[in-house]
Amino acid sequence: MAEVTIKNSPNLESPVIPNLLTGETKIQFRCHKEIKCFNACCSNIDITLTPYDIIRLKNRLDLDSSTFLKDFTIPFEFEKDGIAGVKLMPVESGTACRFMVDEGCSVYEDRPTACRYYPVGLVSMRKQDEYTDTSSYARVEEDHCLGHQEERQLTINEYRQEQGVEEYDEYARGWRQLILKKKSSGATIGKPTKTSRRLFFMTCYDIDRFRIFVASEGFQNSFDVAEERMAKALTDDVELMQFGFDLMKQVLFGEESIGLKPGILDERIEKERQKEEARRQQVESCGNSADREPVDL
Numbered sequence: 001m002a003e004v005t006i007k008n009s010p011n012l013e014s015p016v017i018p019n020l021l022t023g024e025t026k027i028q029f030r031c032h033k034e035i036k037c038f039n040a041c042c043s044n045i046d047i048t049l050t051p052y053d054i055i056r057l058k059n060r061l062d063l064d065s066s067t068f069l070k071d072f073t074i075p076f077e078f079e080k081d082g083i084a085g086v087k088l089m090p091v092e093s094g095t096a097c098r099f100m101v102d103e104g105c106s107v108y109e110d111r112p113t114a115c116r117y118y119p120v121g122l123v124s125m126r127k128q129d130e131y132t133d134t135s136s137y138a139r140v141e142e143d144h145c146l147g148h149q150e151e152r153q154l155t156i157n158e159y160r161q162e163q164g165v166e167e168y169d170e171y172a173r174g175w176r177q178l179i180l181k182k183k184s185s186g187a188t189i190g191k192p193t194k195t196s197r198r199l200f201f202m203t204c205y206d207i208d209r210f211r212i213f214v215a216s217e218g219f220q221n222s223f224d225v226a227e228e229r230m231a232k233a234l235t236d237d238v239e240l241m242q243f244g245f246d247l248m249k250q251v252l253f254g255e256e257s258i259g260l261k262p263g264i265l266d267e268r269i270e271k272e273r274q275k276e277e278a279r280r281q282q283v284e285s286c287g288n289s290a291d292r293e294p295v296d297l
């Protein structure tokens with residue numbers, strides 16, 4: 001199953017048809033159990049999971065997120081020393097999806113976004129230093145997929161609705177925007193620190209561990225979050241995930257998206273002042289300029 005991932009330039013590779021399409025573009029496609037190629041697409045997977053995909057799958061399998069990540073995923077970096085993503089792990093010594101059974105997909109109701117979209121790919125793009133992204137689509141045509149020869153035409157938007165992808169896109173928006181902003185801001189913001197990369201991984205993918213972190217005394221004493229929002233975040237995976245995206249805007253880009261408790265801001269400013277002073281002294285002693293780093297928690 002070839003996948004179109006998040007791009008900040010429309011540089012698409014085969015078997016992706018290199019035309020950006022809109023939701024109103026018609027495609028000819030139908031997939032059904034009687035088709036000769038049934039399950040062929042799930043025999044060779046390359047599937048990036050969104051945070052919402054992980055929540056759906058780990059809840060489906062009744063696992064905590066740490067166990068799901070360890071047993072069913074492989075981490076990767078979107079860019080060298082950049083923030084991480086996770087891919088679905090195939091079967092041992094093979095390329096097939098572990099959820100594939102003779103009857104089809106054993107987690108069908110909770111299948112990931114990429115599986116729902118196939119053979120369409122979402123292409124998200126954004127301008128430098130903006131959060132707002134624009135979505136286009138691309139068609140993926142692989143030789144083994146006979147669905148393109150079926151007599152059915154529908155628009156991409158109709159296909160997205162049929163596959164229940166709209167909810168998945170909505171819940172992944174905050175995560176996509178973080179990645180796109182990080183990828184396109186490059187050197188202006190600097191490489192994320194090891195701590196912020198770890199925090200991004202936990203916040204976006206290891207949601208049950210993130211819940212423990214948010215509930216901790218240290219976090220509660222630092223951040224000023226409305227009682228109702230905090231209560232929802234601590235009891236609802238999706239609310240917590242969205243809270244986490246806001247937190248990461250603060251960690252990665254220094255935005256004040258989550259309020260700080262009185263006194264914490266002064267402490268931060270003082271810490272930053274000391275870091276700046278240390279950097280200045282280092283520059284003076286080395287004669288080199290240092291990049292500005294984002295604020296760490």
Ligand code: SF4
Pocket residue numbers: 001041042045097098099100101104105106107108111112115
């Ligand atoms: S999750 Fe389901 S649809 Fe997706 S690759 Fe695996 S078996 Fe196929």
Ligand code: SF4
Pocket residue numbers: 030031032035037038039040041042118119144145146147148
């Ligand atoms: S038609 Fe395409 S998507 Fe459907 S089972 Fe065959 S290869 Fe997979």
